[in-house]
Amino acid sequence: xPGAVPAGEPVPADGSLPASALAGLAERPFGLYVxxxxxxxxxxxxxxxxxxxxxxxxxxxxxxxxxxxxEEIRLARRVLGAAPPxxxxxxxxxxxxxxxxxxxxxxxxxxxxxxxLAPDAEITVEANPETVDERVLAGLRAxxxxxxxxxxxxxxxxxxxxxxxxxxxxxxxxCARWAREAGxxxxxxxxxxGTPGETDADWRASVEAALAAGPDHISAYALIVExxxxxxxxxxxxxLPAPDDDVLADRYLAADRLLTAAGLDWYEISNWAATAAAxxxxxxxxxxxxxxxxxxxxxxxxxxxTRWWNVRHPAxxxxxxxxxxxxxxxxxxxxxxxxxxxxILLRTRLAEGCPVALLSGAGQRAAGDAAARGLAVPAAHQxxxxxxxxxxxLLADSVVRDLTD
Ligand SMILES: C[S@@+](CC[C@H](N)C(=O)[O-])C[C@H]1O[C@@H](n2cnc3c(N)ncnc32)[C@H](O)[C@@H]1O
Ligand code: SF4
Numbered sequence: 001x002p003g004a005v006p007a008g009e010p011v012p013a014d015g016s017l018p019a020s021a022l023a024g025l026a027e028r029p030f031g032l033y034v035x036x037x038x039x040x041x042x043x044x045x046x047x048x049x050x051x052x053x054x055x056x057x058x059x060x061x062x063x064x065x066x067x068x069x070x071e072e073i074r075l076a077r078r079v080l081g082a083a084p085p086x087x088x089x090x091x092x093x094x095x096x097x098x099x100x101x102x103x104x105x106x107x108x109x110x111x112x113x114x115x116x117l118a119p120d121a122e123i124t125v126e127a128n129p130e131t132v133d134e135r136v137l138a139g140l141r142a143x144x145x146x147x148x149x150x151x152x153x154x155x156x157x158x159x160x161x162x163x164x165x166x167x168x169x170x171x172x173x174x175c176a177r178w179a180r181e182a183g184x185x186x187x188x189x190x191x192x193x194g195t196p197g198e199t200d201a202d203w204r205a206s207v208e209a210a211l212a213a214g215p216d217h218i219s220a221y222a223l224i225v226e227x228x229x230x231x232x233x234x235x236x237x238x239x240l241p242a243p244d245d246d247v248l249a250d251r252y253l254a255a256d257r258l259l260t261a262a263g264l265d266w267y268e269i270s271n272w273a274a275t276a277a278a279x280x281x282x283x284x285x286x287x288x289x290x291x292x293x294x295x296x297x298x299x300x301x302x303x304x305x306t307r308w309w310n311v312r313h314p315a316x317x318x319x320x321x322x323x324x325x326x327x328x329x330x331x332x333x334x335x336x337x338x339x340x341x342x343x344i345l346l347r348t349r350l351a352e353g354c355p356v357a358l359l360s361g362a363g364q365r366a367a368g369d370a371a372a373r374g375l376a377v378p379a380a381h382q383x384x385x386x387x388x389x390x391x392x393x394l395l396a397d398s399v400v401r402d403l404t405d
Contacts, residue, residue, distance in 0.1 A: 008330030011308055015079045015326030018333060021304035025080060031088035031285045032076075032111055034069055035296030036096040037314050038062055040131070043164045044230035045192075045223060049298035049312050050094035059315030066103040068321040070110040072295040075326060077114035080293070080303070085116035088282035089123045097131040097140075105143025122146055122186070122281040129167040129175045137175070137182040147186035147280070148179045149219075155209040156202040159195045162240065164230075173213035180214065186278055188217035193251035194243035195223050196235070203251050207258045216278035218264055219271050220255045222248045249394050256390060267351045269393050287346045289339070297327070305334045341404050348400050353380055353387035359403055366402035375399055 039050045051060075077083075089111055091104060108123060117123075124147040125140055132140075140148070152172035154160055160169065172189060179187045189210045193203050210218055223243050225232050234240045256266060264272035268287060273279045285292060286302075294301040297317040300309045308331035311317055320327040334342070340358065347354035356367050367386045370376040375392035376399070392399055 008308070008332045011326050011328030011331050013325045015075055015328055017079060017303060017306055020333065021306035022080070024304050025083055025291060029087045029281075029285050029290045030084045030115070031090065031282050031290065031292040032073070032086055032115075033282070033292055033294040033296075033299055033301075034089065034091045034096075034107060035294065035299040036065075036091060036093040036099055037297045038065075038098045039093070039095045040098065040128075041164065041166060042230075044234070045163055045226065047226040047229050048094065051314060057315060060313075060318045062098060064318065065314070066099060066106055068318055069107055069295050071321045072327060073107070073110045073114050073293075076293045076295070079326075083115055083291075085118045085121070086111055087118045087121055088285060089117075089121065090282040091123075091125045093126055095128050095131060096125050097127040097136065101136055101139030101143050104140065104145065108144045124149055124186075124280065124282060126151065127175065129172040132175055132178075134178045134182065137178050137184070141182045141184060146184070147188065148176075148184050149188040149190060149217075149280075150175050150179075152189040152206075152210055153192045154195065154198065154202065155206040156198065159198045159202055159206075162195050162197055163192065169209075173209055176213035176215055186217065187213075187215045188219060188280070189213065189215045191218065191220045191255070192223050193220060193255065194248045196240040196243065200250070200254065204254060204258065207255050211258070211262045211264075216264075216274040217272070217280065218259060220252070220259075221270050222252070252394060253390065256393075265351070266393075269349045269388075269396055287350060289343055289346075305339055307332050307334065344404055345400050348386060348388065348403065349396060351387065353377075353385035354403070356381065356384050356386055359386075362405065363403045366399075366405075370399050370402070 037050050039052055042052055089108060096104065104125060111117065123145050125145050126149045128151050150172045153163055153165055155169050157169050160167070176187050176189060191206055191210055225235060225242060235242050259272040264274050266272050267279050271280065291303045292301060296310065297314045298310055298312040300307065308328045310327040311320060311329045317327050344354055344358055356364055359367055367376060367381060370386065370392065371378045371381040375389060375395060377387045377389055380387035388396060388399065
């Protein structure tokens with residue numbers, strides 16, 4: 001959840017939602033996102049809502065945090081009433097693995113107690129490689145975590161240094177193997193491409209090292225230079241070159257070829273999985289209009305077309321929870337048209353594609369053009385779905401603009 005927070009309307013103190021939001025709650029999958037806003041150190045490229053011990057200030061601590069999240073889960077149950085059992089929980093950050101496995105397990109128990117968990121619920125924890133070892137991984141598995149997502153980023157030491165990552169090359173792959181030994185069926189590795197100084201050979205070696213660790217899922221993201229980060233300042237001062245669009249496109253194509261050849265197929269532009277079961281169910285819920293409650297500072301939620309976001313600072317969040325007030329800072333109720341546009345935008349990024357019937361007349365003509373220009377698969381288009389080709393994935397933003405204009 002990086003970037004600026006929209007203005008929105010105020011959230012009622014008890015967190016209650018408009019009746020329109022609750023109406024279809026039972027009809028779609030329901031998940032929980034739990035934000036853990038702590039990091040040991042700040043990576044120079046990252047503008048996520050996360051705090052080092054020095055940045056945190058008074059009024060918030062790692063120790064008191066799990067109890068506050070559990071309070072918010074209770075609030076969620078009061079607001080939502082009879083929601084379906086959770087089909088997924090995703091602990092994201094920040095660095096969730098700065099909390100003890102017992103704390104994460106207590107939060108999972110709270111979700112189970114308030115909402116119930118679907119029998120095959122997916123429970124993911126994002127983990128920084130330097131914060132986990134065999135003992136921690138066994139503790140996470142015993143606490144009910146089913147999926148581990150490791151922030152590998154690169155196998156090249158000089159790339160990790162530019163990114164300010166603190167782990168040693170080789171550590172993420174070791175963690176992935178330990179995770180398998182601890183009984184995790186689903187293990188994912190996150191990679192970043194286009195870091196200043198990274199060569200084609202570095203990138204290829206990173207993808208190959210990730211594959212050799214035997215994950216069933218890999219995410220690969222182009223490095224985004226976020227305003228206000230240390231990385232942006234270094235590029236502005238001329239200390240580092242900015243990522244180059246052509247290089248980013250080549251790196252994406254190289255990754256897609258290597259991953260596909262190793263049996264991991266793309267199912268979203270930046271995500272590849274070995275089997276349908278290995279796809280991240282929680283992220284699919286975001287991309288297909290599901291409902292989720294985001295707990296924690298700065299977390300975003302969506303239920304039935306109402307979106308809201310929490311106060312950003314952990315101390316402000318702690319004050320709200322202590323006062324028994326909703327941590328929601330603002331919200332917006334999407335119009336039917338806004339929901340449709342968002343649906344098109346997200347579904348077009350999926351390998352399953354976007355039903356052409358969702359598009360306006362002009363959008364359907366644009367879909368036809370995309371197929372004619374080699375950006376969408378012609379056979380899928382004839383069957384009523386817009387599915388991006390490899391080249392189309394590189395130009396996804398402009399294809400989507402044409403579909404929704
Ligand atoms: C915000 S992190 C949270 C998990 C964990 N702390 C980590 O770093 O792996 C989730 C993913 O977002 C990626 N990320 C953060 N900022 C990014 C940026 N500016 N460009 C591309 N990826 C970014 C991280 O590298 C990581 O893989
Ligand atoms: S460890 Fe992850 S969340 Fe923390 S600063 Fe680095 S990229 Fe951001």
